[in-house]
Amino acid sequence: MPELPEVETIRRDLEKQLAGLELSRVDVLLPKIFQGDPKEVIGAKVKDVWRRAKILGIDFGNGRTLIFHLKLTGQLVFAPDNGDGVTLGHPIPFAGTELPAKTTHVVFHFDGHRLFFNDLRQFGWVKVIGSDQKGEIADELGVEPLSKEFTAELLAEIVSKTKRPIKIVLMDQKKIAGIGNIYANDALFEAGIDPKRSAKELTGEETKRLRDAIVKVLSEGLKYGGSSAADEAYIKPSGEPGGYQKRFRVYQREGEKCPRCGGTIKRVNLGGRGTFFCPGCQK
DNA sequence: AGGGGTACCTGCGGGC
DNA sequence: TGCCCGCAGGTACCCC
Numbered sequence: 001m002p003e004l005p006e007v008e009t010i011r012r013d014l015e016k017q018l019a020g021l022e023l024s025r026v027d028v029l030l031p032k033i034f035q036g037d038p039k040e041v042i043g044a045k046v047k048d049v050w051r052r053a054k055i056l057g058i059d060f061g062n063g064r065t066l067i068f069h070l071k072l073t074g075q076l077v078f079a080p081d082n083g084d085g086v087t088l089g090h091p092i093p094f095a096g097t098e099l100p101a102k103t104t105h106v107v108f109h110f111d112g113h114r115l116f117f118n119d120l121r122q123f124g125w126v127k128v129i130g131s132d133q134k135g136e137i138a139d140e141l142g143v144e145p146l147s148k149e150f151t152a153e154l155l156a157e158i159v160s161k162t163k164r165p166i167k168i169v170l171m172d173q174k175k176i177a178g179i180g181n182i183y184a185n186d187a188l189f190e191a192g193i194d195p196k197r198s199a200k201e202l203t204g205e206e207t208k209r210l211r212d213a214i215v216k217v218l219s220e221g222l223k224y225g226g227s228s229a230a231d232e233a234y235i236k237p238s239g240e241p242g243g244y245q246k247r248f249r250v251y252q253r254e255g256e257k258c259p260r261c262g263g264t265i266k267r268v269n270l271g272g273r274g275t276f277f278c279p280g281c282q283k
Numbered sequence: 284a285g286g287g288g289t290a291c292c293t294g295c296g297g298g299c
Numbered sequence: 300t301g302c303c304c305g306c307a308g309g310t311a312c313c314c315c
Contacts (some may be wrong), residue, residue, distance in 0.1 A: 001308070054309085072308050073293085094294090103293095121292050123309070164286075173310080180309070231295085231307095272288090273308065 002070040004145065004178030005221030006234050006242065007054050010076055013237045014115075015049040017078045018058065021110040022046075030105035033119065036128030040064045046110075050134075053141045053177030057134065065131045068117065073233035074124030075103075077116040086114060088239050093232065094120040120233060141177040145214050146222075150176070152208040159199040159207060166202060167195035168271045170214070179214065182227055182244075185251045185276045187213045189260075194282045195275050196268070220247060250276040 022045045026038035044060035058066040079086040086099040095101035099116050106126055108115040143150050158175050170184040188195045190213035226242030228234050235241055254267040263280030
């Protein structure tokens, strides 16, 4: 699922691919996922591609901005336009090689290229806003974990305010922005902390370890171009998968050996979500 | 106000 | 074989 490293990978690719291109046409195939008027961005040129938490934004020269949330199964695929549609060199999850596919909900036409928004589960969305409204989105979200503002002190302050399980807190976008299930599980393993622990009970030493672990796993996710595990939809705009799934520490590794102590990785349910950890070395 | 529960949606695995 | 049920999962929204 697209979390901070996946969305940032998409952003970096799209920034190069879309630079200076003019949007000539928008096909909205599933109206409920598109909010606002697509006509407001037609004829405008791409000015900037940005990310905040798991939200991706495309600023246009006319003062309008497209924002996307990929939720669980959203995909953005950028490919040269050969007329009616696009044939990819390799199949992508839930869409195959021919685009638009059944899961394609919006098609953005640029000079000689198309950007496809696909989403199997239809939880994701696209919205047209004024570029001056970007701040309203940012204000509702917590600290960016890969920014210099994300210090051990700030994390200590965040965890001190709630008794909820630490894993739930890591995934709370209003507190820390961009961490989802994959990186929450792996960061807690890296820090040696049990995901069920009450946030406010963490010691200063544990908070420091956790801060470093979050930065480490997110940076590693980014380095490998995100995570494209089995049954996950995420791919880069080119259609290529990421590589972090090969480096999962505990995520989706129930029953396997713990890479640190050799114990067995367990799965429990926390806040309705699959939670993976090693009882042997996460205390 | 923090926190718990539920809906949104589709494909798939398990059970019979 | 094939159908049906239940489940996964990020976030918004409702309610206590």
